[in-house]
Amino acid sequence: MTDRSHTRALVVGAGGLGCPVLLGLAEAGVGRIRLVDDDRVELSNLQRQVLYGVSDVGRLKVEASRDRLERRFPDLSLEVEATRLDATNVSRVLDGVDVVIDATDDPQARFTINDQAVAQGVPAVLGGVIRFEGVIMGVQPGKGPCFRCLFEGPPEPGEVMTCAGAGVLGAMAGLVGHLQVQRALGLLGDRPDEAAGYITTVDGLRGTTRDVPVPAREGCTACAQRTASSFHFMTPSTQENSMSVAIKIPTSLRRFVGGNDQIEVAGQNVREALDGLEAAHPGIKAKICDAQGNLRRFINVYADQEDIRFLDNLETPLGEGAELQIVPAIAGG
């Protein structure tokens, strides 16, 4: 086994994602873990936060996890802090770590972690889980896309669902958390390039995962903080015009389309395809576009695996047999 006894990992959040992340990292031999969380254990956490028990209800999660982990992994050096990570403390908390794992349920914190990790040159694994879906993204600062390249900014409060509001199937948190561990070990290993540059989406109902390549975005404010950044920006490609388009529907929107995961529509560009989708399934477009008809900023649409924001946005032409994938960002953790 690789010697990771001197590796230092930062885990932000000791909830649904934090529990599997902590167990997975400790078991992989990561010697030093810094854990930051200001929450206390509640009964409703125990449906998925598998490090805790009823005797922990009311205790700080960082204290409960320290007790459980130290008993199981006596060699682990665990440093805990009962703080909520925010812009005022993120640079101190990130200082000196080899990798950071975002296990929060807070989209604002996800951007704070991403931006500071990129600025300080710390490899990061971002993640989110809600209902039956999850996302994971590994980031190598200065060597490819970051989370802000993909989503320009956090949503307004109330714009996205949280686990507390929309629910989550318990083992989904385990699946996403362990995928984050895998990605973190990849970033720490010999071939970090294989662990970054794409976002993984998880469809729990079908039991499938999908890796979607993410281009680095020119003008990304997070990447601009890193002076050494000199990576290649992908150039958009265009396609022939034509008719039949397959739209991949994420689980959160399937209630508009009778539970289907794919809808065929006609359209020569993305706008026409989305209008066709709305005509067949009224109500869905408002979840994808705002009142002005522009793409909501926390939704990404890929035309044949390319983010339409880097193409011609809603006017991006679609070829015969083109595939549109709708990828909503996820708030929960």
Add this chain to the structure above:
Amino acid sequence: MKLSSDQATRYARHVLLDEVGARGQLRLLGTSVEVRGEGAAAEEAVRYLVAAGVGEIVVGADLRQLYSETWADLNPEVRVKSGGECRHRLELGPSDSRLQGAQAALKVLVAVGVKGEA
């Protein structure tokens, strides 16, 4: 059958899911799963099945002991035993992949909680 108020709190994140709801949670509470395996994968599957409220879980002797010594208070209303007939079975063998264990547990939760298997 109805969920008690404690159960409604404990399983609130499942009940909130339209696809699961109180009925799906009651099915989970009423089902049984045998988890075969000796490694961390089996342990992880059991953890998530216990947390989700799968009523009865049958495991090997070693895992039964680990469970009672280290994390039996995750969900005291679940019975984890080392023998008996079950409706579902997960075969995880010697695997130490916790990812695989979580995936296996998820499959059962979807089959029973969402798709309505007993």
